[in-house]
Amino acid sequence: MNWIKEKVKSFVEKARQTFKRERPSKEDQAESMWVNCPGCNQMQLKEDLNKNFNICKCTYHFDLDPKVRFSEMFFDDGEYEIIDCPEWADPDPLNFKIGEKRFIDKYNSYKKKTGQQSAILAAKGVVNGLNIIAFGYNFSHGGAALTQREGEHLIAGIQKALDEKVDAVVSFYQSGGMAVTGNLNSLKNMPVQMMAMKMLRQAGIITIGICSSKITGGTFCNVYGNDFIFAESPKVENMLFAGKRVSAAVNKGQELPKDFGQASSIVDNGMIDGAFESRKEIREKITNLVRVLLKKSEIEARAESTSNVKVDIQSAS
Numbered sequence: 303m304n305w306i307k308e309k310v311k312s313f314v315e316k317a318r319q320t321f322k323r324e325r326p327s328k329e330d331q332a333e334s335m336w337v338n339c340p341g342c343n344q345m346q347l348k349e350d351l352n353k354n355f356n357i358c359k360c361t362y363h364f365d366l367d368p369k370v371r372f373s374e375m376f377f378d379d380g381e382y383e384i385i386d387c388p389e390w391a392d393p394d395p396l397n398f399k400i401g402e403k404r405f406i407d408k409y410n411s412y413k414k415k416t417g418q419q420s421a422i423l424a425a426k427g428v429v430n431g432l433n434i435i436a437f438g439y440n441f442s443h444g445g446a447a448l449t450q451r452e453g454e455h456l457i458a459g460i461q462k463a464l465d466e467k468v469d470a471v472v473s474f475y476q477s478g479g480m481a482v483t484g485n486l487n488s489l490k491n492m493p494v495q496m497m498a499m500k501m502l503r504q505a506g507i508i509t510i511g512i513c514s515s516k517i518t519g520g521t522f523c524n525v526y527g528n529d530f531i532f533a534e535s536p537k538v539e540n541m542l543f544a545g546k547r548v549s550a551a552v553n554k555g556q557e558l559p560k561d562f563g564q565a566s567s568i569v570d571n572g573m574i575d576g577a578f579e580s581r582k583e584i585r586e587k588i589t590n591l592v593r594v595l596l597k598k599s600e601i602e603a604r605a606e607s608t609s610n611v612k613v614d615i616q617s618a619s
């Protein structure tokens with residue numbers, strides 16, 4: 303009866319080929335008008351999401367481009383000044399290669415794709431009358447992995463905050479951690495950033511970290527340098543030391559809890575100060591917090607000009 307088995311096998315294989323669903327490529331997904339929401343597992347029209355700051359009806363928060371965040375929902379009148387990354391800051395001091403591909407070529411493609419000078423968009427502007435410097439980490443820029451260049455860009459922004467004695471520094475985090483391509487040049491970002499964040503505190507500048515999604519590894523050095531840390535929604539996922547696959551491998555045979563690395567469980571464990579219900583609340587709530595801490599009314603804040611206090615990070619470190 304082998305011939306029957308062969309016939310059935312060949313029929314099944316033909317049917318499989320006929321009805322096979324090709325997995326859409328990244329390009330296909332980018333061009334599609336629809337996206338699958340991981341929160342409700344329903345297809346959502348991208349246009350509808352864009353109108354609601356990339357928040358699904360189920361309250362799942364998709365990634366948001368820092369430029370959109372800054373201009374449409376953070377700075378007053380959508381106006382802000384870009385803080386430049388120092389030209390000399392090298393993202394690839396080791397001339398790293400991934401297979402046959404040069405990392406610097408990949409890095410330049412991220413810059414072209416995002417229109418940013420580094421994985422971080424650094425900006426200064428006014429928010430509800432307060433002078434604020436903001437950092438927006440862009441995951442579309444190579445997973446916002448922090449090379450030496452991102453480290454120098456952060457320092458440039460923090461130096462400006464100290465020079466102009468702004469009211470607050472607000473960071474919107476999304477980052478895979480320190481870039482492995484830079485080896486120790488990337489790791490040195492960690493102590494330098496911790497010192498720089500401490501200098502902001504000593505200067506009386508309020509620092510607030512907002513976890514947007516996907517934060518792992520050394521980026522937590524910067525996150526925990528803030529006076530306050532919030533998640534932008536209780537559903538923010540992947541706030542982890544390492545990715546879920548790696549964490550699961552360490553704990554062989556045991557399933558990770560469903561809310562492992564999710565903001566709600568991290569708040570419950572007391573590791574951050576709280577979670578907003580939605581990213582739409584951030585602007586009002588953090589400016590209220592800063593005003594209370596600085597004892598400034600909105601009218602006073604708007605009337606007050608920045609002072610000329612100068613503290614130099616390089617000489618102090």
Ligand SMILES: [Zn+2]
Nearest residue numbers: 339342358360
């Ligand atoms: Zn949804």
